[in-house]
Amino acid sequence: MSVLKNAAxxxxxGNFIVxxxxxxxxxxxxxxxxxxxxxxRAVSIMREKAGGLLCLATSPEVAQKIGLPFMxxxxxxxxxxxxxxxNKTKYGDKPAFSISIxxxxxxxxxxxxxxxxxxxxxGKIVSMPKTAxxxxxxxxxxxxxxxxxxxxxGIENRRGHTEMALEIARIAGxxxxxxLCEITGxxxxxxxxxxxxxxxENGWVFLEGKDFFGE
Amino acid sequence: MSVLKNAAxxxxxGNFIVxxxxxxxxxxxxxxxxxxxxxxRAVSIMREKAGGLLCLATSPEVAQKIGLPFMxxxxxxxxxxxxxxxNKTKYGDKPAFSISIxxxxxxxxxxxxxxxxxxxxxGKIVSMPKTAxxxxxxxxxxxxxxxxxxxxxGIENRRGHTEMALEIARIAGxxxxxxLCEITGxxxxxxxxxxxxxxxENGWVFLEGKDFFGE
Numbered sequence: 001m002s003v004l005k006n007a008a009x010x011x012x013x014g015n016f017i018v019x020x021x022x023x024x025x026x027x028x029x030x031x032x033x034x035x036x037x038x039x040x041r042a043v044s045i046m047r048e049k050a051g052g053l054l055c056l057a058t059s060p061e062v063a064q065k066i067g068l069p070f071m072x073x074x075x076x077x078x079x080x081x082x083x084x085x086x087n088k089t090k091y092g093d094k095p096a097f098s099i100s101i102x103x104x105x106x107x108x109x110x111x112x113x114x115x116x117x118x119x120x121x122x123g124k125i126v127s128m129p130k131t132a133x134x135x136x137x138x139x140x141x142x143x144x145x146x147x148x149x150x151x152x153x154g155i156e157n158r159r160g161h162t163e164m165a166l167e168i169a170r171i172a173g174x175x176x177x178x179x180l181c182e183i184t185g186x187x188x189x190x191x192x193x194x195x196x197x198x199x200x201e202n203g204w205v206f207l208e209g210k211d212f213f214g215e
Numbered sequence: 216m217s218v219l220k221n222a223a224x225x226x227x228x229g230n231f232i233v234x235x236x237x238x239x240x241x242x243x244x245x246x247x248x249x250x251x252x253x254x255x256r257a258v259s260i261m262r263e264k265a266g267g268l269l270c271l272a273t274s275p276e277v278a279q280k281i282g283l284p285f286m287x288x289x290x291x292x293x294x295x296x297x298x299x300x301x302n303k304t305k306y307g308d309k310p311a312f313s314i315s316i317x318x319x320x321x322x323x324x325x326x327x328x329x330x331x332x333x334x335x336x337x338g339k340i341v342s343m344p345k346t347a348x349x350x351x352x353x354x355x356x357x358x359x360x361x362x363x364x365x366x367x368x369g370i371e372n373r374r375g376h377t378e379m380a381l382e383i384a385r386i387a388g389x390x391x392x393x394x395l396c397e398i399t400g401x402x403x404x405x406x407x408x409x410x411x412x413x414x415x416e417n418g419w420v421f422l423e424g425k426d427f428f429g430e
Contacts, residue, residue: 026323040402047266052325067295071359077292080282083353097359110267112402138298144286144312187255187327
């Protein structure tokens, strides 16, 4: 079985996977799992073992059908911000950020229970027929909130964690709703080898950019 | 010395403080410190001991002079989002969220080094004469990023952590740029007593809403 199919099978069982991009891009490892498989315990593992921003990646199709904008486009509506909007980040890509959301039953939005509900309920909506996405989303979510949505730009256009996570979801045959969190090392991002070690210690599959794109 | 003056003095020395709102509002404790006093070590303490979103609170005056919008106003520019924008959160207030930022020297934006630079450089700008705020901010920051700005609505209008943090800064005579992170307990927000215990164990001053507003 290929390394990607192996990772997809593990993800489908509800396990975390670790995805490192490459030394030449962000040089960053993210802890990734299926949003629908979230639980309060999974959220606490994300904050304790990863420590970055807990985000929720979805596909261009979901974003288009629900009506989710890229944050960088939304920011353009305020001319005072024109000079500070990222054209490209330091690693050369446009940011994947969309809006941030809370499930409407959230209290503070940030607790393990609240973020877990936000992840699982979004995952459930994306598992429904496409015609129900927009209506169900609008009923269930509020913005701004405590989970950042990310929109993939297609793995042929951008080699980011967002796109790699969605590609694994596609291979696994699960809906395009993936939880992502950057693994922050001491001071700097965790190196490839340190991220690989953490994956091994926790029994998580480790993937990197070259598994998707070749050397 | 009053409890608020004591907390202000501790903050001014570069210490963390813990601020709990009240059982009747969010029921949430935040770990708070002066943005200009940030360091990579301080950011790692925020993510390990608090675990929420690392945010940066500033005053209405700074927001107005720099040109920072409330996120909920910015979201209004996209009519597809009209139905999901928070009118009021579950605890009855409008959200304090503004835009998210990275210092332009950030690599990924999320590492301890990057978030620390974002906090300290924002703190430095707000310490300058007001006439330099906008120009310096536009030169130094990019959006969207990995530190969420929060804008206070004035402590007479909103009894949130944002407003309480800014009030302590005012008492301490330090510029209105405060780092905040929610202390997430297991599954739910940490209770008042648990937050008070953590403050005591770490030598941090503990404050709560009633210290600001009376019983």
